Amino acid sequence: xxxxxxxxxxxxxxxxxxxxxxxxxxxxxxxxxxxxxxxxxxxxxxxxxxxxxxxxxxxxxxxxxxxxxxxxxxxxxxxxxxxxxxxxxxxxxxxxxxxxxxxxxxxxxxxxxxxxxxxxxxxxxxxxxxxxxxxxxxxxxxxxxxxxxxxxxxxxxxxxxxxxxxxxxxxxxxxxxxxxxxxxxxxxxxxxxxxxxxxxxxxxxxxxxxxxxxxxxxxxxxxxxxxxxxxxxxxxxxxxxxxxxxxxxxxxxxxxxxxxxxxxxxxxxxxxxxxxxxxxxxxxxxxxxxxxxxxxxxxxxxxxxxxxxxxxxxxxxxxxxxxxxxxxxxxxxxxxxxxxxxxxxxxxxxxxxxxxxxxxxxxxxxxxxxxxxxxxxxxxxxxxxxxxxxxxxxxxxxxxxxxxxxxxxxxxxxxxxxxxxxxxxxxxxxxxxxxxxxxxxxxxxxxxxxxxxxxxxxxxxxxxxxxxxxxxxxxxxxxxxxxxxxxxxxxxxxxxxxxxxxxxxxxxx
RNA sequence: GCCCCCAUAGUCUAGUGGACCAGGACGUCACCCUUUCAAGGUGAAGAUCGCGGGUUCGAAUCCCGCUGGGGGUACCA
Numbered sequence: 001x002x003x004x005x006x007x008x009x010x011x012x013x014x015x016x017x018x019x020x021x022x023x024x025x026x027x028x029x030x031x032x033x034x035x036x037x038x039x040x041x042x043x044x045x046x047x048x049x050x051x052x053x054x055x056x057x058x059x060x061x062x063x064x065x066x067x068x069x070x071x072x073x074x075x076x077x078x079x080x081x082x083x084x085x086x087x088x089x090x091x092x093x094x095x096x097x098x099x100x101x102x103x104x105x106x107x108x109x110x111x112x113x114x115x116x117x118x119x120x121x122x123x124x125x126x127x128x129x130x131x132x133x134x135x136x137x138x139x140x141x142x143x144x145x146x147x148x149x150x151x152x153x154x155x156x157x158x159x160x161x162x163x164x165x166x167x168x169x170x171x172x173x174x175x176x177x178x179x180x181x182x183x184x185x186x187x188x189x190x191x192x193x194x195x196x197x198x199x200x201x202x203x204x205x206x207x208x209x210x211x212x213x214x215x216x217x218x219x220x221x222x223x224x225x226x227x228x229x230x231x232x233x234x235x236x237x238x239x240x241x242x243x244x245x246x247x248x249x250x251x252x253x254x255x256x257x258x259x260x261x262x263x264x265x266x267x268x269x270x271x272x273x274x275x276x277x278x279x280x281x282x283x284x285x286x287x288x289x290x291x292x293x294x295x296x297x298x299x300x301x302x303x304x305x306x307x308x309x310x311x312x313x314x315x316x317x318x319x320x321x322x323x324x325x326x327x328x329x330x331x332x333x334x335x336x337x338x339x340x341x342x343x344x345x346x347x348x349x350x351x352x353x354x355x356x357x358x359x360x361x362x363x364x365x366x367x368x369x370x371x372x373x374x375x376x377x378x379x380x381x382x383x384x385x386x387x388x389x390x391x392x393x394x395x396x397x398x399x400x401x402x403x404x405x406x407x408x409x410x411x412x413x414x415x416x417x418x419x420x421x422x423x424x425x426x427x428x429x430x431x432x433x434x435x436x437x438x439x440x441x442x443x444x445x446x447x448x449x450x451x452x453x454x455x456x457x458x459x460x461x462x463x464x465x466x467x468x469x470x471x472x473x474x475x476x477x478x479x480x481x482x483x484x485x486x487x488x489x490x491x492x493x494x495x496x497x498x499x500x501x502x503x504x505x506x507x508x509x
Numbered sequence: 510g511c512c513c514c515c516a517u518a519g520u521c522u523a524g525u526g527g528a529c530c531a532g533g534a535c536g537u538c539a540c541c542c543u544u545u546c547a548a549g550g551u552g553a554a555g556a557u558c559g560c561g562g563g564u565u566c567g568a569a570u571c572c573c574g575c576u577g578g579g580g581g582u583a584c585c586a
Contacts, residue, residue, distance in 0.1 A: 019586050060585055141511040167584050194512050202584040209586050233581040301523025302533045323515050331535040387548040466544035478546040
């Protein structure tokens with residue numbers, strides 16, 4: 001548990017390097033967050049500079065998704081992460097897109113070939129597949145058999161001359177060990193014999209992750225690699241690669257994995273996994289950041305709510321746990337609710353609710369402007385039911401009866417409370433109607449006094465009077481407090497709806 | 510199969526040899542508040558600190574083994 005001491009003894013440069021193959025996964029967002037907190041928070045607290053770099057690893061042309069890069073940049077900004085260098089803002093080590101850096105990798109591969117530390121491999125995909133098949137059948141560990149590692153120079157020349165395709169593979173040492181020092185796990189020793197001659201350069205001239213990440217991290221002066229735990233198995237190869245180039249590897253920290261509730265990888269089967277989905281469902285970026293920060297990190301085991309600034313002020317790599325964490329949707333919801341109900345200002349919350357109402361056709365673009373009356377209207381509504389809002393996307397359903405003139409049809413039976421009957425309910429509504437005719441609902445205290453008086457006069461319990469009114473004006477049995485609900489709905493609608501309820505109950509009964 | 514990582518309640522976690530018959534939070538349950546639903550308040554249940562061996566006067570904390578979970582095993586990242 002006690003992590004090795006992390007020495008930040010120089011200016012820090014970290015990077016997040018997504019591949020534009022789709023939407024940004026929460027795991028990726030968490031990794032980005034930790035990188036960002038390390039550079040912008042911890043390093044700066046210690047008096048060093050901390051630079052955040054974004055690099056696009058688009059070396060797999062098959063999985064490339066159009067527009068994915070922009071989507072990742074956008075959602076990262078929404079999340080609250082910013083960066084100093086990247087594909088959109090440039091920087092001293094541009095370009096920050098790997099497909100634009102191809103010559104660098106090809107030169108690197110050639111350099112290793114020249115040094116005898118890498119070799120061309122002419123094996124066809126078919127042969128490799130067949131090889132794996134045979135190994136599987138014999139119960140042998142799968143892996144490249146290094147067939148091309150020792151072919152004669154003349155043969156290589158001949159194949160090259162014949163225009164045969166090839167990949168470049170790393171010539172791993174066949175014996176000995178490689179040590180990897182992980183900032184949160186300490187040292188691990190790997191047997192070189194277990195490590196493969198990984199492909200460095202693909203036959204299409206693009207590098208694999210292994211080559212590109214080593215060359216770029218070195219070229220971009222990355223000081224700390226903080227990436228997912230799934231990279232632990234290839235870390236020793238990367239270390240060997242740095243040595244092959246004669247470079248000092250950056251410090252490495254592998255962040256704990258985020259697991260699905262049932263175990264295993266978090267996938268769509270369990271719920272949302274992409275940041276865009278969480279955004280669309282009405283999760284707040286600050287709630288997401290707060291929750292994700294606590295997945296694998298904690299300050300003291302007690303403090304739960306952290307603003308972005310508090311995270312910057314407190315987060316440290318030293319307190320990142322090595323063990324994987326299960327994603328808990330319920331707890332995320334709780335954080336969202338905390339921010340909605342207790343942390344955001346009413347104006348802020350209102351501004352975030354508005355787009356969801358517009359999408360649902362419950363507000364117009366006019367509500368976007370805080371100086372507009374429609375915004376004020378939504379703010380009044382938000383004020384009375386924010387404590388039952390968990391997701392912003394809940395807003396349209398929760399708020400609809402405040403925002404539409406005509407209530408959708410509802411069952412007349414709902415007007416009759418459990419411990420009451422139709423006659424009582426009708427009497428209650430008729431009495432209430434008289435009260436609403438006599439006084440304005442914007443005086444909550446006065447209306448409450450009048451209605452309580454009415455209940456007493458009719459010999460009804462408060463609930464027997466209030467519930468029919470509630471259903472009459474909202475169409476449902478659940479709502480905010482009755483008097484504030486009446487106030488926000490307003491006199492005209494209240495009278496019309498109570499009148500309609502009386503009619504419904506009379507004709508229905 | 511092989512390699513690697515991890516291991517405190519259902520979940521996130523605190524805990525770095527004695528103040529821990531293990532603290533906080535989510536979730537669950539109960540009660541209070543109450544015009545409904547929430548929110549809020551109070552409280553409860555829930556962990557033989559995965560198991561077995563050591564080391565030590567003393568271990569959740571150190572060591573070894575096992576088990577379990579997870580990751581990797583691609584011309585994907």
